[in-house]
Amino acid sequence: MDARPMELIDLLQGFIDAEPRLDIWRRYPDITEAEDNYTDTWACAQVSGQFAAFAREHGWEAVVVHADEPEQPLAFDHAWVRLTRDGRSTDVDWTARQFHNLHAAEGHDPNVLALPWPLAWDPVVIAPDDHLIVGRYGTITKEDR
Template sequence: MTIRPEGPHDTAIAALLNTFIDSDPRLDIWHRYPDISETEDDYTDGWACEQVSAEFAAFARKHGWDAVVVHADDPKHPLAFDHAWVRLTRDGSALDVDWTARQFHNLHDSDGNDPAVLTLPWPLAWDPAIVGRHSHPVAGPYDTITLEDR
């Protein structure tokens, strides 16, 4: 999979995302999610949004980006759950990146086949100034946001 640039820092962002994808074949699990094996699904129990986000944030920092893990707690949507993603910043612009957003495939469609989620770009990326600094484009707003830069 190759991510193509579209806007101001997008060439650099695309390069960062593609380099991260190339660096860790395990990411393909989240690209294919929820169409994964039971063994892979069990593996995601210990390698989910928190872990993937921490790894990507560290990777981005090594490649010259300001990157923090966004810990989102207390979702307003009754079926959503606590989640994590990465906020990249450069030259005053921010971009949020979520490698595991497809785990919300059953949030709005009880049979788990929500095409609005399953057809989202992977990784999911958005401008927090547009979506909201305390919001996720699929899960919606969260009451508590903590930024971690370790």
């Protein structure tokens, strides 16, 4: 039996327990104006960098994936984390719910908001450098520090 899924679940739960501010992103977009303003300085790059460091402290290989130039015209630059262990990778996006208005002009797209939080996917199945919701980006860089 493969113990990896439980280890991943434990890692995600450990980060949730260690960082109570994540609740803003769990509830997004149903947050207060003050919380929304806070996400301007604690957004995808900051959350991803913090999670990558946490994951490395707990024995995972972790890089922050910085994605620029999305093909989807309503999308914007974004960041998420690629975890690797035993040759298998999982992408994790704590702030994906900000794309609730990407495919539904009025926002609150139930197809996005019903996705698990944090959003996690196998990059081999989707495409190595694509985002599960946004799709393809023109430029991808990976930061491993």
